[in-house]
Amino acid sequence: MIKSNTFFRVIKDRLFLCGVYFFAFLVIVPLFLVLYYIIKNGLPVINWEFLLSLPKPMGDVGGGIVNALAGTIMAVVTASVFAIPVGVLTGIYLSEAGEGRLADAVRLCAEILQGIPSIVIGLIAYAWIVVTFGSFSVFSGSFALALMMLPVVVRSTEETLKLIPNTIREASLALGVSYTRTILKVILPSGLSGITTGVLLGVARISGETAPLLFTAFGSPYMNLNIFKPADTLPLLIFNYATSPYPDWQAMAWGASLVLVFLVLTMNLLAKLIGKKWEVTF
């Protein structure tokens, strides 16, 4: 009696285990399929000319995406300059304040901001900045991207700092160190790996955003390094080329996709690496 029971339990156990393995494996399949497809279509297009030259007029062979690369870097860096300091300081506030009306309100706002569709954020940036300045610009796109990145940075900073035990803070205060210095020189360095990881994931997230840039950074086939003028970014270029009827351009969209995916993956891996390398134990 007992024996047969055990037998069926073992069988059930095995089946369950197989199921878990199967679905776990299933999860990694899409990523590799996507990567495979992008590499297959994108790799043939990529060469130095593709990376380092401007787009050619329609009909000419060749041309590249250097303007979009420069635009992406510009837009992301400008967005980071806004979002990182504001986000980290807000995160510090939230982790220090804990509960409280203002803190709860700020936390709620960050959550809602994260939930706003990116196209709406783009529209807001259009209404506030593009209309005010009277021109499309990288700046307005960066503003939209910064709004998208902000909640990510706030959250990751808050979550990281909350994990630092209070005893570390007390150790510093008990040495006669002021509150400000305790935060800046003890608490922040202890949370550096988590905060940097969060920031990098935020950057990776906004590098691929298209919707907020459609009517802000707008796109341009020329090289532009002025943040108050419109410029192309990789997602915009992919959007425009992929929806065009020309096979050359469609091929270039695959190439640009590969470059973009490569950039985002690198940032994700870097985030992982830094998280491991700078990790502190308490």
Added chain:
Amino acid sequence: MGSNVLTIKDFCANFDENQVVNDVTMAVEQNQVTSLMGPSGCGKTTLLRCINRMHELILGAGVKGKVLLHDDDLYSMNPIEVRKRIGMVFQRPNPFPSMTIYDNVIAGYKLNGIRLKRQERDKIVEDSLRKSALWEEVKDRMYKRGTFLSGGQQQRLCIARALAMEPDIMLMDEPTSALDPKSTAHIEELIIELKLNVTILLVTHNMAQAARVSDFTAFMYLGDLVEFGPTEKLFTVPEDKRTEEYLSGKFG
């Protein structure tokens, strides 16, 4: 009679309505180890945290009465100045996780923005680590993170960090409660050695520890200072009935 480093007069402490230290008056003698002993919740840790003004960091905390460090009234000083002159060692070892062993010892100077020459720094670090009996174990790995050490070593590192500031008095809040028996014995030996250099006020819920290391013992119960005197006298001929009952294990 030696001179008193610390004088506590008619001191009360509370959290909101809840009074946890009632009217305590006692003095701590120079270069002696004084224990605050008592069951959990008797107010000993709160009293200790009032002395370096860490108590007031908690929302709703309040105090009444006087604490004098030599002749200075601690509660009319800036808390930052108070904490620079009074060292503290906590229940759980808490070295700064982002810093090396070396930086942990010198942290009191570094974090307060006190600039020192390289030789001065090296000397302070070596002296402090020697005093806390950690030098021999760590001298070859000063630039490793402090958190890689064992629990007992971490606690000695924290003691070195407090000693480096040359405090007038060192507060220890159950410094061995998170350690194994061997590390505990090591820290207790260290406490006895340290009194040559510094005055120590030790909180413990372990009467054997109070008996082993301290010259004076205060017994606290329910926020009251029940009895205070030389350790030998308190443990052999206690005056108060409650002390006697606590020592004989009737409660606590």
